[in-house]
Amino acid sequence: MAVILDALVQLAQLLLVLALAPLLTGYVRKVKAHLLRRRGPPLVQPYRDLLKLIRKEVVLAESASWVFRVAPYLIFATTLIAAALVPTFATGLVFSSAADLIAIVALLGSARFALALAGLDIGTSFGGIGSSREMMIASLAEPAMLMIVFTLSLLAGSTQLSSVATFMQGSEVGLRVSLAMALVALIMVALAENARIPVDNPATHLDLTMIHEAMILEYSGRHLAVIEAAASLKLLLYLSLIACMFTPWGVATTGQGFAAYAIGLATYLLKLAAGGFLLAVFETVTAKMRVFRVSDFLGAALMLGLLAALLLFVSQSA
Amino acid sequence: MVLTVLLSCVAVLLGTAVAAVAGAGRRATTPFVYSIALVVSAAALAVAGWALLGSGPADSVRLPIGLPWLGAHFRVDAVSALFLVVINLGSLTASLYGLGYGRHEPTPGRVLPFFPAFLAGMTLVALADDAFTFLLTWEFMSLASWALVMAHHRHADNARAGYIYLLMASFGTLSLLLAFGLLAGTSGDYAFDAIRGAVPSPIVSAAVLTLALLGAGSKAGLVPLHVWLPLAHPAAPSHVSALMSGVMTKVAVYGFVRIAFDLLGPPAWWWGAAVLTLGGITAVLGVLYALMQHDLKRLLAYHTVENIGIIFIGLGLALAFQANDMRSPAALALTAALFHVFNHSVFKSLLFFGSGAVLTATGERDMERLGGLIHRMPLTAFAFLVGSTAISALPPFNGFVSEWLTFQAILVSPNLPQWLLKFLVPAIGALLALSAALAAGCFVKAFGATFLGRPRTDVARQAQETDAFSLTSMFVLAALCLIAGILPGYFIDALGSVTQQLLGAQLPQQTGLQWLTIVPIAESRSSYNGLLLFLVIVAAAWVTAYVIRRWASGALRRAPAWDCGFPDASPMTQYTSASFAQPIRRVFGSVAFHAREQVWMPAPGQTLPARFHVTMRDLVWDAIYAPVETAVSWAADRLNKVQSWTIRAYLTLVFGAVVVLLMVLAVWQ
Numbered sequence: 001m002a003v004i005l006d007a008l009v010q011l012a013q014l015l016l017v018l019a020l021a022p023l024l025t026g027y028v029r030k031v032k033a034h035l036l037r038r039r040g041p042p043l044v045q046p047y048r049d050l051l052k053l054i055r056k057e058v059v060l061a062e063s064a065s066w067v068f069r070v071a072p073y074l075i076f077a078t079t080l081i082a083a084a085l086v087p088t089f090a091t092g093l094v095f096s097s098a099a100d101l102i103a104i105v106a107l108l109g110s111a112r113f114a115l116a117l118a119g120l121d122i123g124t125s126f127g128g129i130g131s132s133r134e135m136m137i138a139s140l141a142e143p144a145m146l147m148i149v150f151t152l153s154l155l156a157g158s159t160q161l162s163s164v165a166t167f168m169q170g171s172e173v174g175l176r177v178s179l180a181m182a183l184v185a186l187i188m189v190a191l192a193e194n195a196r197i198p199v200d201n202p203a204t205h206l207d208l209t210m211i212h213e214a215m216i217l218e219y220s221g222r223h224l225a226v227i228e229a230a231a232s233l234k235l236l237l238y239l240s241l242i243a244c245m246f247t248p249w250g251v252a253t254t255g256q257g258f259a260a261y262a263i264g265l266a267t268y269l270l271k272l273a274a275g276g277f278l279l280a281v282f283e284t285v286t287a288k289m290r291v292f293r294v295s296d297f298l299g300a301a302l303m304l305g306l307l308a309a310l311l312l313f314v315s316q317s318a
Numbered sequence: 319m320v321l322t323v324l325l326s327c328v329a330v331l332l333g334t335a336v337a338a339v340a341g342a343g344r345r346a347t348t349p350f351v352y353s354i355a356l357v358v359s360a361a362a363l364a365v366a367g368w369a370l371l372g373s374g375p376a377d378s379v380r381l382p383i384g385l386p387w388l389g390a391h392f393r394v395d396a397v398s399a400l401f402l403v404v405i406n407l408g409s410l411t412a413s414l415y416g417l418g419y420g421r422h423e424p425t426p427g428r429v430l431p432f433f434p435a436f437l438a439g440m441t442l443v444a445l446a447d448d449a450f451t452f453l454l455t456w457e458f459m460s461l462a463s464w465a466l467v468m469a470h471h472r473h474a475d476n477a478r479a480g481y482i483y484l485l486m487a488s489f490g491t492l493s494l495l496l497a498f499g500l501l502a503g504t505s506g507d508y509a510f511d512a513i514r515g516a517v518p519s520p521i522v523s524a525a526v527l528t529l530a531l532l533g534a535g536s537k538a539g540l541v542p543l544h545v546w547l548p549l550a551h552p553a554a555p556s557h558v559s560a561l562m563s564g565v566m567t568k569v570a571v572y573g574f575v576r577i578a579f580d581l582l583g584p585p586a587w588w589w590g591a592a593v594l595t596l597g598g599i600t601a602v603l604g605v606l607y608a609l610m611q612h613d614l615k616r617l618l619a620y621h622t623v624e625n626i627g628i629i630f631i632g633l634g635l636a637l638a639f640q641a642n643d644m645r646s647p648a649a650l651a652l653t654a655a656l657f658h659v660f661n662h663s664v665f666k667s668l669l670f671f672g673s674g675a676v677l678t679a680t681g682e683r684d685m686e687r688l689g690g691l692i693h694r695m696p697l698t699a700f701a702f703l704v705g706s707t708a709i710s711a712l713p714p715f716n717g718f719v720s721e722w723l724t725f726q727a728i729l730v731s732p733n734l735p736q737w738l739l740k741f742l743v744p745a746i747g748a749l750l751a752l753s754a755a756l757a758a759g760c761f762v763k764a765f766g767a768t769f770l771g772r773p774r775t776d777v778a779r780q781a782q783e784t785d786a787f788s789l790t791s792m793f794v795l796a797a798l799c800l801i802a803g804i805l806p807g808y809f810i811d812a813l814g815s816v817t818q819q820l821l822g823a824q825l826p827q828q829t830g831l832q833w834l835t836i837v838p839i840a841e842s843r844s845s846y847n848g849l850l851l852f853l854v855i856v857a858a859a860w861v862t863a864y865v866i867r868r869w870a871s872g873a874l875r876r877a878p879a880w881d882c883g884f885p886d887a888s889p890m891t892q893y894t895s896a897s898f899a900q901p902i903r904r905v906f907g908s909v910a911f912h913a914r915e916q917v918w919m920p921a922p923g924q925t926l927p928a929r930f931h932v933t934m935r936d937l938v939w940d941a942i943y944a945p946v947e948t949a950v951s952w953a954a955d956r957l958n959k960v961q962s963w964t965i966r967a968y969l970t971l972v973f974g975a976v977v978v979l980l981m982v983l984a985v986w987q
Contacts, residue, residue: 128893
């Protein structure tokens, strides 16, 4: 019985992230519009976009191979699984023993691998530019992310995300320099990974500086819908990750009952709203960087992560 | 029993090599040689696998050949059984591939005799149980592979590759010779049993470790001894490239493991630091070199350098833990390294087979002249994609599992007491993460430039799918990549007897765990379940596809690419492998290779094309090899004068030399 309930919590988690992801994207756009004194599209616009896209026909380039058609589903599936592994309103998920934090990073890496290949599949210069820059960014963002993972798991003594989140809820954490550095690095990585300003501009088209949008330029119809959904999921994933690591208040543990879940859910939504608001403010007040400044930005993230891990290595003894 | 079968296999292979010389020029020789190699490797694989899993007592024999007072000792224990599995799995698939690929060989007489000899040489190295036999078979293996590198010797690049390979192989064997000389000590007993019994002084151990790193490292391709590898591996026929890159480098790892973990006695902590540093540098530089290549086979060869770095990171961690008597972390690190040995041999062979198929179909190794092959060679493309995903350490394939285990070993290392290691290990972790991320970029480039996009030349446009033998062999390896990725528990358990023999500890039994999860240390600490992850990803992708199919519009129209409204008619305007690597070259290459880009624009009004030029320097070559080359030439020039001396001068020289030697002897005693 308990196993079934736990599985239900895991399933609820999966459906929750799926349902919330477009809303978060719409919310960030709305806040950004308000900050610019525009009214902006309604909150549900991303859902409408997705619905509209899946009703449209797909216009497929003549040189496209099966990689181009399979990639959206693989990207969506890996991102969804990774997102379902990050605790939102409850920790101790059933599925969490299958993949730890390192595996979650690698799952996102798989999604990126598929997306970059799809960008090259048509054989256009825009697709190539997007894939090439995406892999350059990933070559710094991924090690930075792994250094953050090292820091967190050295503190918690575990790479399991559930255990780390539970540890963060405990009282023995305290304020630590390495945690602060890890948080800053994680925010920088999250901005880069989600193609946000200052690394990339999610609203740009027909611009030589675009990265993510350049890779998916040839996508249309249902394929584009699936990819857009995956991109929203990824943003949600990173916000949930930051939330469950650095603001672990209110998160329930599996098996605590519905009252705890309800509190967890309410606090989770609050955290998302706060996170999305901060993201919108940051994006509004920051200018986009030149592409080759991104390496400095992410290099700083990598160094912060390494420094955080190094501090822990040195301070821990046998 | 095991040893008898394996030695008979070697005898059959050597006999086949002789028969291939006799049958040179006949058409039937090619299938004959590869079929025999196939059957013999299968037998050896089965026996070695049985020896590894059965973990019975070590089987040894002394044959009355070789040095009269020593004989030739052979032995199979868990360590050699593991490497025999790797060697013979590679041999098996390479022979199968050769059945198809060998038909296109223009000069079979230069390949067929040496192929079985090479296989026999590698098996013998893993079987050798005394220093003399080890060195003899090691050199035999090197020479056989050198002959294969020189198969297409009329190509100027290949001749240079062969020359550099010969120099580096001689250097490596010389280092190993000195290492074994020090190990055997003054008593001069070269049997491994006697060496194991002796306890060398710390200075001798340090010298032996350095020499072993030089000797085995030069064969494996540790930076800065890697220079021959990207020249020689691609020069050989593709199935031999696969063997050299996927398997022979593992024989070198075997040599290092045998000396450092088995023969040399208890390690000192700084050995771990030295090996870790070399491994970390090798991993990152290897992948950076690979990213700068546009020759597909050379890119793969540089990737071998990277993976050897990853393996040595694992070995270095194991040495560091073992020196501090931390048995189970040492077992974890060694398991990670050995699992990566197996994994790399599988996906690197697969990728070289794929590049061979491309080479046969188009006659091109240059990725700038390929493209769009996924339409013409769909099966090869699929197998190559699996190999690319696996080598990029992405789940659910096997490369991820061994890197995950290495990361787990790194996360245990704050408990190491030495300060240098505390500082070094996280930095090495960052280098490992960096190399994994760059490898993914590199294989997006390799697969994308070769198989995706539009064909850049006519040869790519008219390519044909490769033969059934080659495809079977690639798909067997692709299946192994997936199986080792989703069921790693079985493979980790198989390595248990090896770590038990070398370190006296092994990882807990994995296969009995629920859902086939792997738990290297403790459930609360970390666990990974490739099978579940794979099934869930497939299920999620399938459900998404089903939902979309059920409710979305199924309409699809083929049209010219949109490309933001500027479709380019010529396929030459696609992103090439060089342009793909350009951002990474700018970020990392400006430091690592002193890469400089120059743009020359014509003056306004002039109708000349703009020019773009990139210069890169190989700093390792410039810093180490070029000075040596200059010094040797300088000394040779000076010595050249000796040639035209008079007889009196020669006699004076000889007399002087005798006097000096006698004086040295007198002072020495």
